Amino acid sequence: MQPGKFITLEGIDGAGKSTHLVWLENYLMSKGITTVTTREPGGTPLGEQLRALLLDQRQTMHAETEVLLMFAARREHLDKVILPTLDKGEWVISDRFTDASFAYQGGGRGVALRKLEELERWVQGSFQPDLTLYFDVSVELGKQRVQSIKAADRFEQEQSAFFQRVRKAYLQRVRQFPERIRLIDAGRPLAEVTASLEAIMSEILSERTQ
Numbered sequence: 001m002q003p004g005k006f007i008t009l010e011g012i013d014g015a016g017k018s019t020h021l022v023w024l025e026n027y028l029m030s031k032g033i034t035t036v037t038t039r040e041p042g043g044t045p046l047g048e049q050l051r052a053l054l055l056d057q058r059q060t061m062h063a064e065t066e067v068l069l070m071f072a073a074r075r076e077h078l079d080k081v082i083l084p085t086l087d088k089g090e091w092v093i094s095d096r097f098t099d100a101s102f103a104y105q106g107g108g109r110g111v112a113l114r115k116l117e118e119l120e121r122w123v124q125g126s127f128q129p130d131l132t133l134y135f136d137v138s139v140e141l142g143k144q145r146v147q148s149i150k151a152a153d154r155f156e157q158e159q160s161a162f163f164q165r166v167r168k169a170y171l172q173r174v175r176q177f178p179e180r181i182r183l184i185d186a187g188r189p190l191a192e193v194t195a196s197l198e199a200i201m202s203e204i205l206s207e208r209t210q
C-alpha cells in the first residue's frame, strides 16, 4: 500500500483556498486517489464547536486563549481524522493547518514564536504536511473577495494592518520551508491560478510514480 499524503491549503481570507480545495479533490479523484477533505479549525464534532466559538464575532478572548483553542481543535483533528485516514493509505486535504497559527496568531496577534513552536511539538511531534499550497493575494483583493460572499467573521473583521502582518508571516514561512510550501500567485484570474496548481500537482504525482 502506498502511504497517504497530507496536503494543506493556506492563505489569507479570500485567497481562494476553498475554491481550489474542491478542484483538487476532483483532480485527485480523476487520478484514482481517494481523498478526505477537511478544515481547521474544525474537521471533527468538537473541533467544529471550537470553530464556532473562535469565529463568532461577539466572542472576545486573549490571543493565547485563541492559540490554545486552535491547537486543541488540531489535536482532536489529528487523532480522529488526519492520522487514521493517512494510515489507511488515503490522502487528506485540509483547508488550513499549523502554518495558519504561525501566520494569524504569531504574525497577526504577536504571540511569541517559541510558544507556538512548543505547542506544535507538543501536539504534532515531528509530523508535518507533505505539501502545503500557499495562495498569495494582496490584502485588498482578499478583502474584496470575502466581502462579496458573506458577512465577516471574527478574523475577517480585522483591519488591513492585521492581514498585512499575517501575509508577511506566511511569506516568511514560504522562505523558511521551501521544500514543503509552494507559493501560488492567487491574484490572477481563476483559470490561471488553477493551471499553476495543476502543474504543481502533476509534478507531485509524477514523483510518486517514479
Ligand SMILES: Nc1ncnc2c1ncn2[C@@H]1O[C@H](COP(=O)(O)OP(=O)(O)OP(=O)(O)O)[C@@H](O)[C@H]1O
Pocket (backbone or CB within 6 Å): 011, 012, 013, 014, 015, 016, 017, 018, 019, 020, 145, 146, 149, 186, 187, 188, 189, 190, 191, 193
Ligand atoms: N483567482 C480568482 N479570481 C477571481 N475570483 C476568485 C479567485 N479565487 C477565488 N475567487 C472567488 O473569491 C471568493 C473567495 O474565494 P474562497 O472562498 O475560495 O477563498 P478562501 O481562501 O477559502 O477564503 P476564506 O479563508 O475566507 O474561507 C469566492 O467567491 C471565489 O469564487
Ligand SMILES: Cc1cn([C@H]2C[C@H](O)[C@@H](COP(=O)(O)O)O2)c(=O)[nH]c1=O
Pocket (backbone or CB within 6 Å): 013, 039, 040, 041, 070, 095, 096, 097, 098, 099, 100, 101, 102, 104, 105, 155, 156
Ligand atoms: C487553523 C487556523 C485558522 N485561523 C483563522 C483563519 C481564518 O480567518 C479562520 C478560519 O476561517 P476559514 O474561512 O475557514 O478560512 O480561522 C487562525 O487564526 N489560526 C489557525 O491556526
